[in-house]
Structure formats: C-alpha cells, structure tokens
C-alpha cells in the first residue's frame with residue numbers, strides 16, 4: 001500500500017511534521033496534582049496555530065498514572081507494578097477525555113495511540129504503525145496522541161520512558177521537529193540553581209559533545225520518569241533519523257511556534273562550527289558562547305539533525321525494531337560484514353552461537369565474539385555482580401547467560417540507544433554456549449561480546465541454531481530446505497570505535 005503523503009512528503013515545501021512530547025510535569029501541577037489547564041489550553045492553541053500554517057502535529061503525552069492517582073485520590077507514588085498499570089488504565093481515559101474536550105473547542109479531532117515495543121517489534125508491525133499514524137495525520141487530519149500502553153506492557157517490552165517513545169514516534173512519522181517539553185528552559189551544563197557557571201546550551205550540533213559538556217546534576221522533569229539523560233538519548237535517536245530536536249519549557253507552548261517559524265540555521269554555518277568546539281572544550285570563555293543570542297528568545301536548546309541521517313530502514317532496524325535474540329559471530333564474519341560490498345548479509349558459516357527465540361523476519365542483534373584483551377576484560381567485568389567467570393571445568397555445563405551493559409554499567413535492561421560514542425558491551429555471565437563441547441583452548445579463552453549491529457533473520461531461532469557454522473551449500477541437507485543462503489539480511493552495523 002503506498003504511504004499517505006504525511007510520511008512520504010518529508011520536508012517538502014513549508015509543511016512540517018512536528019512531534020511534541022509532554023511529560024507529566026508539563027501537564028500536572030506538582031503542588032496540587034491537578035491538570036495545568038492554562039498550559040494545556042496553550043498547547044491546544046499552539047497546535048491549532050501550527051496546523052493553520054499547514055503543519056502536522058503528533059502529541060506524545062505522559063500523565064496516565066498521574067491522572068489515575070488524581071482520580072483515585074492517591075497521594076503516594078504507587079509501589080507495585082500492578083497498581084501502576086491499574087492507575088494508568090484509570091488515568092489514560094481521563095487524560096484522553098481532557099484532550100478530546102480541549103481540542104474539540106477548536107474543531108480538531110484527536111486519536112489515542114497506545115504502543116508497546118511489541119507493537120513495532122518486527123518489520124510488518126512497524127510498517128503497520130507507520131501507516132496508521134500517517135493515515136491519522138493525512139486522511140483524517142487529526143492529532144494522534146501517543147502514550148506507552150502502560151496497562152499491558154511488561155518490563156522487557158516497555159519503552160520505559162516517553163522521551164524515548166517520542167523519539168521513536170518522530171522517526172516513525174518522519175518528523176521534522178521533536179519538541180521535548182520539560183519544566184526548565186533547555187539543557188544546562190550544570191544545575192543553574194547551585195552552579196553559577198551553569199549555562200544553557202543553545203545550538204547543539206552533536207549530542208555526544210553535549211553529553212560531555214553536561215554534568216549529571218542537571219535539572220529537568222523532576223516529577224516524571226525521564227530526566228535530562230533520557231532527553232539526550234531521545235535527541236540522539238531522533239537526530240540520527242534526521243529530526244531536529246528541541247528541549248523547551250512546556251510552560252510556554254507558544255514558543256514552539258517561534259522556533260518552527262525561524263527554521264534551522266544553515267548546516268555548516270560558521271556559528272555552528274564555533275559552538276561545536278565550544279561545547280566540547282568547555283572553556284569558560286567558550287562556554288559563554290553556548291546559548292547563542294539567536295536562541296535566547298524564546299529560550300531553548302536545539303539539537304541539529306545530523307546532516308547525513310541514517311536511511312529510514314537502517315534507522316528503524318537499529319533503533320525501533322525490538323531485537324528478539326542474538327546471533328554471535330566470529331571476527332572473520334565481522335570483517336566480511338564491514339566491507340562496503342558485504343550487502344548487509346550474513347552467512348551461517350560465521351555464526352558461532354544463537355540466543356533467544358524468534359521467527360523469520362524479526363530483528364536480531366549481531367554480536368561479535370572476540371578474545372578479550374586484558375584491559376577490555378577488566379573494563380567489561382568491573383563492577384559486575386558476577387565478577388568471576390566460572391572455572392573452565394564448569395563452563396560446558398552452564399547455559400549461556402548474557403546481559404547487556406552499557407559503559408556506565410547502568411543495569412541489565414536492553415538499551416535501544418546504541419549510537420553513542422562507545423559500543424555497548426555484552427558481558428558474559430557464563431561465557432559458554434549451551435550444550436556446546438569446547439576444546440581446552442576455547443574453554444580457557446575469556447571472551448568479549450560486543451553488539452555490532454542488527455539485522456532481519458531469514459531463519460527462525462531453531463533453524464538458525466541448526467545451521468550455525470555451516471556452509472550455505474549445506475543448509476538444504478541440514479534443514480531439508482534452503483530459503484536463503486544467508487542467515488540474516490538487511491544487516492545494519494552500528495557505529496564503532498574499531499571493534500575489529
């Protein structure tokens with residue numbers, strides 16, 4: 001089915017697609033817990049004005065749990081998952097009813113879109129969500145209001161925070177702008193309440209540079225799930241998809257009109273270059289340049305879209321589709337994949353292990369297994385609960401158990417944010433593949449596991465397990481059929497720091 005114009009006519013003329021993310025703190029008062037009606041009305045008026053200028057608007061709105069607490073008169077934060085999910089069910093209804101009534105005053109139809117990661121887990125479902133959103137925007141000229149489907153989402157299929165959800169939504173609808181509304185004026189280098197040197201970043205050409213410039217003590221979204229860390233992740237995801245990302249104070253929604261009217265500075269502009277260096281060097285004089293006068297009114301932080309964004313399919317593969325498992329590859333396979341003529345296809349011969357359960361055409365992680373250098377091994381294991389690898393004699397009896405951990409060591413969840421400076425390390429809790437006989441040398445090798453890319457599986461996980469390590473010419477004899485010579489297609493490699 002051809003895509004409606006909202007998605008296909010990207011950046012044509014002056015009509016833009018604008019995603020606005022509203023956190024709980026933007027819509028509910030932290031003092032009274034009541035809806036900020038004047039702010040909500042301002043958002044409605046701003047959306048109406050943007051649409052009158054020919055733009056399309058998508059809202060990503062938090063607050064279901066907060067509204068549920070308000071409705072049920074619950075003062076404390078809910079502790080159990082069940083309570084949070086039930087309160088979200090009670091509150092989402094109120095939230096959407098409030099928006100429906102406010103937008104109804106200006107004749108705009110709104111549509112509720114509740115998503116879990118599962119809903120965009122594979123290519124067909126991702127395309128389905130894309131078509132639905134595009135149809136809502138174009139055919140029905142409405143404003144989709146997106147939230148996580150908190151009531152049914154289980155931890156491994158959660159987006160986790162609506163900053164990330166909004167960035168993924170922005171990628172799905174090919175947005176031009178993503179506005180992350182919060183309760184401060186932008187991204188600060190420190191906490192302006194306690195640090196007189198703290199500056200608001202104005203124009204940010206590189207999220208990585210901004211990350212180096214910003215201390216962890218930055219304010220923002222103190223009443224919601226996401227803080228500035230999740231906003232930076234969202235900015236990185238969205239700018240990689242070619243979406244200009246703006247952190248702005250949600251208390252003054254009309255400011256978004258000025259930002260869109262002004263447009264983006266020309267890429268490669270000298271001012272942008274000088275700001276790029278000022279942010280990364282952090283000198284006091286240079287920091288004074290951050291927050292250029294052009295961005296003072298209205299105050300905000302603007303992350304420029306990267307000039308050569310990832311192609312849509314590659315972006316969705318790396319950042320939106322939910323990987324159902326992992327294929328572990330050897331260094332030879334990784335070298336072949338890194339060649340420009342690899343065609344993004346992986347032969348079964350280079351696969352040394354399979355983990356997870358998936359069907360054909362689901363996304364899988366491509367994980368490089370290589371002997372750990374001493375320093376890398378030390379870094380990978382620092383601070384882990386399972387610090388010591390099991391002794392070699394027991395390895396063959398243990399099932400493969402790996403968890404993802406980023407450089408900051410922030411836990412065991414699977415991060416979807418993988419385009420940063422550092423590769424994400426898979427830390428082996430037991431560096432052995434289940435049921436696999438290892439020779440002495442293999443058993444004593446300490447492996448390092450690095451996610452290097454993602455791809456779409458041509459064979460399901462059971463088939464993949466059976467054909468791993470064999471030549472393509474043997475697939476037919478092994479499975480009784482051979483639908484493809486390749487175990488994975490459409491493989492996209494992550495940016496690396498020289499993993500091979």
Ligand SMILES: N[C@@H](CCC(=O)OP(=O)(O)O)C(=O)O
Nearest residue numbers: 024063064065162224225226
């Ligand atoms: N989905 C949840 C909010 C999750 C979230 O990220 O909240 P916030 O940090 O306020 O944007 C809800 O509607 O309550």
